[in-house]
Amino acid sequence: MIDRLVGLMILVISVTVFLVARGYEAGFGDPLGPAVFPQMVAALAAILSLGMIFRPDPNPDFRMDRARLKQLATLAVLIGYVLLLEPLGFPVSTTLATALLAALFGARAMRALATGLGTGVGLYLLFNNVLGLPLPLAPAFIG
Amino acid sequence: MDILNALMDGFSVALTPTNLGLAVFGCFIGTLIGALPGLGPVNGVAILIPVAFAMKLSPGSALILLSCIYYGCMYGGRISSIMLNIPGDEPAIMTTLDGYPMAKKGKAAQALGISAVASFVGATVATLGLTFFAPYLAKAAIYFGPADYFALYVMAFATIGGVAGVNPIKTLLAAVIGLMLASVGLDPATGTARFTFGSYNLYDGFDPIVSIVGLFAISEILMYFERIAGEGGEAVPLDRGLPKLREVFAGFPASLRGSVIGFICGVLPGAGASLGAFVSYNVEKQVSDKDGTFGTGDPRGIAAPEAGNNAASGGALIPMLTLGVPGSGTTAVMLALLISLNIQPGPLLFERQPEIVWGLIASLYIANVVLLVMNVPLVGIFTRLLSLPQWLLMPVVIMVSFIGIYSISHAPFDLFVMIAFGVLGYALRKLDISLVPVVLGLLLGADMENNLRRALSISGGDFGILVHSSIALAIYALTAVMLFLTVIMARRQTGKAAS
Numbered sequence: 001m002i003d004r005l006v007g008l009m010i011l012v013i014s015v016t017v018f019l020v021a022r023g024y025e026a027g028f029g030d031p032l033g034p035a036v037f038p039q040m041v042a043a044l045a046a047i048l049s050l051g052m053i054f055r056p057d058p059n060p061d062f063r064m065d066r067a068r069l070k071q072l073a074t075l076a077v078l079i080g081y082v083l084l085l086e087p088l089g090f091p092v093s094t095t096l097a098t099a100l101l102a103a104l105f106g107a108r109a110m111r112a113l114a115t116g117l118g119t120g121v122g123l124y125l126l127f128n129n130v131l132g133l134p135l136p137l138a139p140a141f142i143g
Numbered sequence: 144m145d146i147l148n149a150l151m152d153g154f155s156v157a158l159t160p161t162n163l164g165l166a167v168f169g170c171f172i173g174t175l176i177g178a179l180p181g182l183g184p185v186n187g188v189a190i191l192i193p194v195a196f197a198m199k200l201s202p203g204s205a206l207i208l209l210s211c212i213y214y215g216c217m218y219g220g221r222i223s224s225i226m227l228n229i230p231g232d233e234p235a236i237m238t239t240l241d242g243y244p245m246a247k248k249g250k251a252a253q254a255l256g257i258s259a260v261a262s263f264v265g266a267t268v269a270t271l272g273l274t275f276f277a278p279y280l281a282k283a284a285i286y287f288g289p290a291d292y293f294a295l296y297v298m299a300f301a302t303i304g305g306v307a308g309v310n311p312i313k314t315l316l317a318a319v320i321g322l323m324l325a326s327v328g329l330d331p332a333t334g335t336a337r338f339t340f341g342s343y344n345l346y347d348g349f350d351p352i353v354s355i356v357g358l359f360a361i362s363e364i365l366m367y368f369e370r371i372a373g374e375g376g377e378a379v380p381l382d383r384g385l386p387k388l389r390e391v392f393a394g395f396p397a398s399l400r401g402s403v404i405g406f407i408c409g410v411l412p413g414a415g416a417s418l419g420a421f422v423s424y425n426v427e428k429q430v431s432d433k434d435g436t437f438g439t440g441d442p443r444g445i446a447a448p449e450a451g452n453n454a455a456s457g458g459a460l461i462p463m464l465t466l467g468v469p470g471s472g473t474t475a476v477m478l479a480l481l482i483s484l485n486i487q488p489g490p491l492l493f494e495r496q497p498e499i500v501w502g503l504i505a506s507l508y509i510a511n512v513v514l515l516v517m518n519v520p521l522v523g524i525f526t527r528l529l530s531l532p533q534w535l536l537m538p539v540v541i542m543v544s545f546i547g548i549y550s551i552s553h554a555p556f557d558l559f560v561m562i563a564f565g566v567l568g569y570a571l572r573k574l575d576i577s578l579v580p581v582v583l584g585l586l587l588g589a590d591m592e593n594n595l596r597r598a599l600s601i602s603g604g605d606f607g608i609l610v611h612s613s614i615a616l617a618i619y620a621l622t623a624v625m626l627f628l629t630v631i632m633a634r635r636q637t638g639k640a641a642s
């Protein structure tokens with residue numbers, strides 16, 4: 001069932017791509033232009049998506065359980081980390097993110113915090129001082 | 144003699160203190176990554192590419208470092224197969240069949256010794272093959288025109304399904320998804336912005352390295368939470384430090400057979416190390432399993448697939464370096480590295496930048512010796528690392544990949560792209576769609592389109608040029624033969640499974 005849905009999605013996307021690509025114009029001495037190759041690929045994708053729609057595989061194992069919640073939490077931590085990386089500076093944001101991830105992977109609170117601190121400070125020193133790649137240090141509001 | 148001279152020049156590049164140090168470091172890190180369950184060579188190399196950038200290495204040195212990591216991963220993959228019954232990477236699956244039973248019988252040291260020597264034999268045979276065949280292929284490839292390259296890309300995409308795919312439609316679809324993603328960004332020939340949704344961030348398209356780290360490393364972390372419940376692998380204790388010399392060579396003839404088979408599998412585009420290990424094991428089983436000892440800890444059952452997967456990973460470097468068409472997932476990642484370093488792989492690489500090619504090849508010989516030393520007497524270090532807790536390893540690995548990507552461009556946008564590719568990779572894996580063709584499509588899409596457009600501007604728009612040259616025709620014929628063989632092999636396998 002999921003295969004059919006995904007196949008349908010790919011079909012819609014490839015038809016859209018095909019139509020959008022019609023607007024790209026060819027240049028001089030380039031008989032094919034920027035439109036034809038994407039259209040060839042989109043047509044192929046559309047044909048292949050029919051294969052998924054009409055001959056779907058059985059559904060993969062997918063339930064809302066603890067593993068799923070942990071995956072969502074991990075994604076939330078990662079997205080939050082990227083948002084906070086520049087505002088909070090590297091050491092603070094990395095310590096927080098690593099500690100939360102370690103906890104998600106089953107570390108106890110103190111160990112998670114220690115892993116976070118070690119990673120935040122250690123990687124900052126490694127990249128900023130040893131490898132010479134400047135990383136944002138202090139929170140932006142301090143300066 | 145040309146080749147030997149070039150190789151000597153290569154050794155003079157590889158033996159500079161920096162490069163030698165990088166080779167040893169790469170071997171160590173590679174074995175480590177290979178040994179850790181779940182983190183395969185693709186992940187290892189992908190995560191460390193940004194680190195190589197960060198170290199501001201010269202292109203040649205960066206390539207040496209990552210190739211040594213690649214070879215190291217192939218050696219290391221066997222360690223967790225044998226000790227935990229969990230393959231460190233896909234090609235190491237076949238090693239669990241006889242490796243783990245042997246370790247359970249209290250002969251873990253012997254199993255590790257046999258597989259280390261087999262890895263050495265396989266990788267050395269492949270490196271020799273690389274030394275002597277690659278220059279000839281490069282010479283032949285100079286005559287390839289745009290239409291021939293287009294045919295070559297068609298072959299790479301059509302044949303990769305034979306190995307990677309459970310469902311061939313999905314494997315092809317994966318390649319097409321990659322090709323679609325590759326067309327995002329400014330068209331280099333006309334400057335038309337394609338599929339950018341008006342965002343300047345997408346004008347350069349998707350950086351292959353950002354996409355690869357997302358597809359493999361981030362999706363691996365998401366998959367980890369699902370696998371964690373099923374596995375309760377207990378490490379087998381190591382019986383003693385060093386195996387006896389006689390025991391270690393028990394599988395030597397099997398290693399030689401496995402090496403040759405693996406090497407051939409590796410050279411074929413789209414095949415790679417998993418196929419090498421698989422075919423080597425099965426052939427060895429047919430040749431020497433007279434008493435039904437395979438699967439219970441037969442030394443030959445360890446030697447053959449280990450030699451096979453290492454030989455295949457060396458062989459896979461040949462099409463990548465000479466034609467720019469990678470033969471496996473990891474070599475696809477290495478191709479991404481070359482492109483980012485502004486090195487155009489292909490026949491001209493051998494003429495214009497011989498120091499890079501031959502320095503690389505020479506350092507692979509050195510890596511093999513270093514890896515043999517690391518993996519026989521020092522294997523205890525790596526087996527001990529298997530007991531490092533995942534809550535420590537995984538977060539650190541994630542953070543290293545984030546900083547690595549951030550350090551390339553200092554653009555949070557790239558990190559969001561990486562997370563998005565991670566979710567895409569996870570979804571594709573859940574749907575049984577292989578990731579390797581996606582990466583190939585993403586990497587080769589631009590070149591495939593350029594060659595097609597160049598061919599058609601030569602012919603003035605006549606599509607007939609695609610089948611005019613005899614080289615292109617030969618490639619299409621070879622593609623047809625390989626597809627035919629794949630179908631026959633698939634039939635035989637399902638037939639066997641049914642009976």
